[in-house]
Amino acid sequence: MSAVDKGQLAKLRKQTGFSISNCKNALEMHGNDFEKAESWLQKEALSQGWEKATKLANRKTAQGLVGIHIEGNIGAMVEVNCETDFVARNDKFKTLVSRIAKECVRCAPQTSHHGITKAVLSEEQLKNLVTSDGKTLGDLLALTIGTIGENMSLPRAVQIVGSPGLNLVGYSHPSAPEENLTTGKFGVILALKTPGVLSEIARQLCVHVIGMNPKTVGTLSDPKADNPDEETTFVHQEFLIDPTVTVGEVLQEENIEIVDFIRFESGEQLIVN
Numbered sequence: 001m002s003a004v005d006k007g008q009l010a011k012l013r014k015q016t017g018f019s020i021s022n023c024k025n026a027l028e029m030h031g032n033d034f035e036k037a038e039s040w041l042q043k044e045a046l047s048q049g050w051e052k053a054t055k056l057a058n059r060k061t062a063q064g065l066v067g068i069h070i071e072g073n074i075g076a077m078v079e080v081n082c083e084t085d086f087v088a089r090n091d092k093f094k095t096l097v098s099r100i101a102k103e104c105v106r107c108a109p110q111t112s113h114h115g116i117t118k119a120v121l122s123e124e125q126l127k128n129l130v131t132s133d134g135k136t137l138g139d140l141l142a143l144t145i146g147t148i149g150e151n152m153s154l155p156r157a158v159q160i161v162g163s164p165g166l167n168l169v170g171y172s173h174p175s176a177p178e179e180n181l182t183t184g185k186f187g188v189i190l191a192l193k194t195p196g197v198l199s200e201i202a203r204q205l206c207v208h209v210i211g212m213n214p215k216t217v218g219t220l221s222d223p224k225a226d227n228p229d230e231e232t233t234f235v236h237q238e239f240l241i242d243p244t245v246t247v248g249e250v251l252q253e254e255n256i257e258i259v260d261f262i263r264f265e266s267g268e269q270l271i272v273n
Helices: 006-016 020-029 034-056 091-106 123-128 137-148 200-212 247-254
Strands: 063-071 074-082 116-121 152-162 167-173 181-184 186-193 257-265
Touching (some): 006 020, 034 137, 063 091, 063 167, 063 186, 074 091, 074 167, 074 257, 091 137, 091 181, 167 181, 200 247
Antiparallel strands (some): 063 074
16 A cells, blocks of 8 residues: 555545545556546446446346436426436436436427427437536436446437427425435426416425326317316316316416326336327
8 A cells, every 4th residue: 555645545536436455456557647547446346337238138128217307498308217216216326317307308409489498318319418518418327327236228318499488397205305406217308388486385286197197288278078087188187286276277276287298117118109
C-alpha cells in the first residue's frame, strides 16, 4: 500500500464504487494519476459488463419496473426488465430506471406545435440513445448487468411533449416518489388541460387509468357499453375513487379536459392510443 496515495485510493473507491483492490491496481498502474486510474476502471467495468451481458443475453427477463420522469411539458415513461423480483427491488436497478427515464426526457423534442407529440422508442433505439456523459443506454445497461449479475432489457419507452397550456401528470403503482420520478409495476402519464391549479383529482385520474385500464379517452357523445363493467371508454367508466359518478362527470365538475394518456404495465406489449 506504500506505493499508493491513500487519499487518492479512498477518493477513487468512493467515487467509482469499485473494490479497494481494483482501485489500488488502477492507481499503481497509472502512478497515482486519479483521472487516468478512474478512466481505466470505467473502461474495464464497461468491457466486463458487456461480456457479462452477452453471456446472460438468452435469460428471460420477466420482472422489472416502469419509470416515469416529467419536466414541465416533457415527459417519458420507460420499462426496464430483469430476471427476478429481488433485483427489481434493488436500489441499483431503481437508479438505472431513474437514469434511463431522465435521459429519455433530455433527448426528447423541446416543443410540440400540435397539442401533444408522442414518440415510441424501440429496444434498439433505446440502446443506441447517447446519454449526457457520452455513453449509450446500452452501455449503461451493460454496466448494471456486470455489477448485479443478472440479465436486463429495455423493451420500450415513450416520450411525450405537450404544447404550452398542456399539463403532464405521472403516477405509478406501487410507487415511492423521488423528486419528479416514480417507479412501479404500473405507470401512467396523463395529458390534460385545466384553467385552474392541478389538484388531487389529477392523481386520482391516474390511479383510475392504472386500475380500470381504459382503451380510449372518448367523448360524452360516444356510445356507452351495455355493461358498465365492460366499459373501455375513459369518460364513460365509473370513477374508481367514487363509483357513483362517471369519469366524464368528474371532468365536467373539475373543468378538466383529458387530451391523451399512456399506460404501461411491466411485461405487457406496448399499446399507444
